[in-house]
Amino acid sequence: MTKWRIPLVDLEQQYQRIREEMEPALQAVLTQAQFIGGPAVAAFERQFAEFCGVRYVVGVGNGTDALYVTLRALGIGPDDEVILPSHTFIATSEAVRLVGARPVFADISAETFNLDPAEVERKITACTKAILPVHLYGQPAALEALTTLAKRHQLLLVGDAAQAHGASYCGTPIARFGNATTFSFYPGKNLGAYGDGGAVATDDEALAKRIRMIANHGRTQKYVHDLEGVNSRLDGLQAAVLAVKLRHLADWNECRRRCAVQYTDLLRHVAGVQTPNIPEEATHVMHLYVIRVPAERRESLLASLRNDGIDAGIHYPVPLHLQPCYRSLGYAEGSLPVTETVAREIVSLPMFPELTADQVTVVADAVKRYVC
């Protein structure tokens, strides 16, 4: 037993720090008694749209649904191919399959862990309908190159920003790129609810309307359904939580970045450790701080860290194209070499806004000690 622990994220501490703001905000929703939709949801949607630099935000039930309703609202369906990374959480490809389309996995850049635009281009066929980059770990994907590619091939572009609330590319918020950008408010994300939640951000008014309709049973009026939709709505209590936290998000992202800079300073020159590479044009929001270590040392490093009371993780150990559920898509081992190499070498170190400089030092010292 160690006397202390450094968790991967610390939501208890966050709650204690914002408790005095949070409790009255929750009370207000209880008093209004509007639990689905209502003024708290409308207010949060407006505030988050402003934060994202877009005209419309539609709150939905979770980040997976945000992707699903967006792809569906854009008319993507059977016979269509959607190009996405394999190095992501399965929600990204689940949404593609949920609309009946075919996920086409493209390899990533070893520098950024995000889609390599040249690899995306190689995968474009006559059936390709959309490119779906993920802004993994909080780092924006190569949005300028991907926008150009989408335009040139007349493809839709949807960003999965479940890990990247507040990220920007060339000084422009990521939600301003492409047709729409989706967010998750899963509790551990940079902006997290106290339950499930998600949103879609877009400048396209017709698309926003269609997304709202699909996410609310295809309703145009209470008992008129233009199409069959789903039930995926943001609830009032979650919206109130998110509105309180949104006021802190820019500061929290700054704290994350400060921790990241310290980690990188301490680990950059350690033999065997590769620290994150952040292109100049990217404003990373450090959802996760991910290093690479030699594959053959990763298990012992993780075990040693755990033994020291330090929680580290792997996001993600098995690439999607090699998951049992996608066997029928026919990807062999070796088909996405960068993704496969990275998946064997990555380690996520503790990262949350309340992480102290002393804790970062403790973690970095432990990594140094155990990696060689």
Ligand SMILES: *Cc1c(COP(=O)(O)O)cnc(C)c1O
């Ligand atoms: C968390 C996450 C999602 C899904 O979000 P949920 O709200 O859990 O449905 C989608 N994509 C990525 C990359 C994620 O990290």
